[in-house]
Amino acid sequence: MDSNIFQGDALNVPQAEKVYGWGMTQYSNSPVLKPSTEEGIKKIFSIANRDGLKLVLRGGGNSYGDAAINSEGLVVDLSNYNKILDWNEETGTIRLESGVTIQQLWEFAIEKGYWPPVVSGTMFPTIGGALSMNIHGKNNFAAGTLGEYVTQFTFLTAKGEKVKCNKKENTELFYLAIGGIGVMGCFLEIELKLKKIYSGKIRVYPKATKNLQEMLDYFEENYQNSDYLVGWIDAFASGKALGRGLIHKAVNLKQGEDPNHSQTILLKNQILPKRFFGVIPKSWMWLFLYPFTNNLGMKFVNFVKYVVGIPFEKPYLQGHAEYSFLLDYVPNWKFIYKPGSMIQYQVFLPLENAHNALSEILTTCQKHKLVSYLAVFKRNKGDNFFLSYIMEGYSLALDFPVTKKNKDKLWALTYQLDEIVLKNKGKFYFAKDSTLRPEIAKQAYGEKVVNKFLTFKAKYDPNGILQSDLFKRVFLS
Numbered sequence: 001m002d003s004n005i006f007q008g009d010a011l012n013v014p015q016a017e018k019v020y021g022w023g024m025t026q027y028s029n030s031p032v033l034k035p036s037t038e039e040g041i042k043k044i045f046s047i048a049n050r051d052g053l054k055l056v057l058r059g060g061g062n063s064y065g066d067a068a069i070n071s072e073g074l075v076v077d078l079s080n081y082n083k084i085l086d087w088n089e090e091t092g093t094i095r096l097e098s099g100v101t102i103q104q105l106w107e108f109a110i111e112k113g114y115w116p117p118v119v120s121g122t123m124f125p126t127i128g129g130a131l132s133m134n135i136h137g138k139n140n141f142a143a144g145t146l147g148e149y150v151t152q153f154t155f156l157t158a159k160g161e162k163v164k165c166n167k168k169e170n171t172e173l174f175y176l177a178i179g180g181i182g183v184m185g186c187f188l189e190i191e192l193k194l195k196k197i198y199s200g201k202i203r204v205y206p207k208a209t210k211n212l213q214e215m216l217d218y219f220e221e222n223y224q225n226s227d228y229l230v231g232w233i234d235a236f237a238s239g240k241a242l243g244r245g246l247i248h249k250a251v252n253l254k255q256g257e258d259p260n261h262s263q264t265i266l267l268k269n270q271i272l273p274k275r276f277f278g279v280i281p282k283s284w285m286w287l288f289l290y291p292f293t294n295n296l297g298m299k300f301v302n303f304v305k306y307v308v309g310i311p312f313e314k315p316y317l318q319g320h321a322e323y324s325f326l327l328d329y330v331p332n333w334k335f336i337y338k339p340g341s342m343i344q345y346q347v348f349l350p351l352e353n354a355h356n357a358l359s360e361i362l363t364t365c366q367k368h369k370l371v372s373y374l375a376v377f378k379r380n381k382g383d384n385f386f387l388s389y390i391m392e393g394y395s396l397a398l399d400f401p402v403t404k405k406n407k408d409k410l411w412a413l414t415y416q417l418d419e420i421v422l423k424n425k426g427k428f429y430f431a432k433d434s435t436l437r438p439e440i441a442k443q444a445y446g447e448k449v450v451n452k453f454l455t456f457k458a459k460y461d462p463n464g465i466l467q468s469d470l471f472k473r474v475f476l477s
């Protein structure tokens, strides 16, 4: 196993290739190693410590910016380290290798009556990558982050020690590695608890809201009786309509509420269809959106989406996969940005400042004529992980196109938005980040936290073998 990676006790380094962040804006030219065993990962770490190599760990490569690329060394792609090891149907506890994806996980679990407790808007992240960023989902306000469902894991620290971590043993590393942006070491085997479900469907309640205040009010009135809540915002709307959008609240069906549960729970009834209207291959869909990928076209698309959504406020049933992974419906949708690319700018704001801060963010983008083409809104709650980005309040994720022409202006805009976030005591999300500067990270996370993170880094990685372009940009420059 992994014999192609090694030549005796040295690495058999392949030719460098272009490795991209998901948004296609950042890339590095790096040789990529793909270990499929724990022994392979250990040996790579040991050689890197001996020979002074620099590595970045990479899962599914779904972080938008530069979290899983490394312009000064090798990429260790963990997607082949992907076996499901153990399953306990009674407790819903699963043990898996860290390269298992969310897709593998839900496809394994659904017919057994379980669903991952937290998923991202795409099913392609690995569990190791998702834990390194400690992802949140549309149920964050109730369920918290993915890390909260981890019962234990084994971790290979960068200096090569294998450590078992849970909430009682090696707690420092437990709370540090989860959300630790992949620079302390590598998740090996992960054990986590899944959520029981009784039906393959959830009940969705769509709601159009005329402005940001209405959206906030709906969230506040509904979050305690919802399992999931997500808002889409038309970022082009201004004046009295600023922040208008559509909300999709969803509630799990309880035992007895789905007479067809033995059918709806089947995997074959969850898989996203390969064609739209049974005719157009989904993989072509981005081509239809391509002509609209400019300010005018996206203003129109956002307007139509809002207007068409107004009369459809009747609840309906939808499959878990369809509701959770809407973005995967249109494979390669990011290609609409070609020949340019995209970034996502996501901020988290405390409850009391959310309305003012979000209004200022939306109007600032409009003033600069750099309006987000896709804006997604969520309700959040805090957690206890060391480098936590999340808090009781709201988050807004803004997708922006990047072109040669707008890049400098766009970066300048994000710097201005950073100031709005800081003055409102908000934070940023490393999984999405492309633009954050060290001084802003220090202010948002606190100088003490950042310094302590670097002290931990020296302790678990004295030779500095684990890096990423994100880590160098935000923590070392």
Ligand SMILES: Cc1cc2nc3c(=O)[nH]c(=O)nc-3n(C[C@H](O)[C@H](O)[C@H](O)COP(=O)(O)OP(=O)(O)OC[C@H]3O[C@@H](n4cnc5c(N)ncnc54)[C@H](O)[C@@H]3O)c2cc1C
Pocket: 022, 056, 057, 058, 059, 060, 061, 062, 063, 064, 067, 068, 078, 098, 099, 119, 120, 121, 122, 124, 125, 126, 127, 128, 129, 130, 131, 132, 133, 134, 135, 136, 137, 138, 181, 182, 183, 185, 186, 187, 188, 327, 431, 432, 468
């Ligand atoms: C369309 C889309 C929608 C998304 N929606 C959401 C969302 O709703 N909520 C959310 O929170 N995020 C969301 N994300 C972000 C995504 O979930 C995170 O970036 C996640 O970390 C990606 O996992 P990955 O396996 O692709 O990891 P990568 O992007 O490859 O790597 C992420 C980090 O994990 C580290 N890493 C990878 N594997 C390991 C390992 N085994 N051990 C230690 N470190 C490791 C890497 O070094 C890197 O720092 C979305 C992304 C996309 C593209």
